[in-house]
Amino acid sequence: MNKIKISPSILSADFSQLGNEIKRLEDGGADMIHVDVMDGHFVPNLTIGPPVIKALRSSTKLPFDVHLMISPVHKYIKSYAEAGADIITIHPEATDDLKQSINHIKSLGKKIGISLNPNTQIDIIREFLGEINLVLIMSVHPGFGGQKFIPEVLVKIKDLKKIKDQQNLSFDIEVDGGINFDNNKLVIEAGANILVSGTTIFKNNNGNIKKNIDTLKTI
């Protein structure tokens, strides 16, 4: 079983202390920082944009795993790359030309992720699986932290892992939404190697981040 990585979502952090919260996550053993960007259009919530990401960049050396829940996304990719994103994950529904957006992110020297909403099938990205670094499988409908995990996505994770193994591909399988101590084992056994979590990491065990991160990656 390859190493399980944890990408805590700062959506559940204290937004008045984001820099310190990122340092707490790094001290607690986070592998990367999941930054949920929402535009109030693609999803019914509005969070942060490039200026805040730029301001947070110096808080940590950890990779910024930036999840763009914005549309249209293509014309904004460069500003997130320049702000300090290391992984830029987009939703296929948010671009008119997925191939062009993938190439654009790569041309900026960033890792490229594609996110599949619970109702979006693998087929729409199958042709790109050999040229992307990460598939972000949403286990909630995007827009908010603290939602309930949708168990039906476990089949999608297994199907994706089967394709990855059959074609000997190297993309990471990251799962995002409602991940907790009751479903982390199921998600990892289904084939995920990166878990995103906000609520469980910041709220469980009286906010003991290290304990929560260690518990999520242990099965």
Ligand code: DX5
């Ligand atoms: C939801 C975001 C998720 C969310 C995860 O749209 O993409 O990253 O913040 O938060 P929890 O772990 O609380 O579901």
Ligand code: ZN
């Ligand atoms: Zn996310």
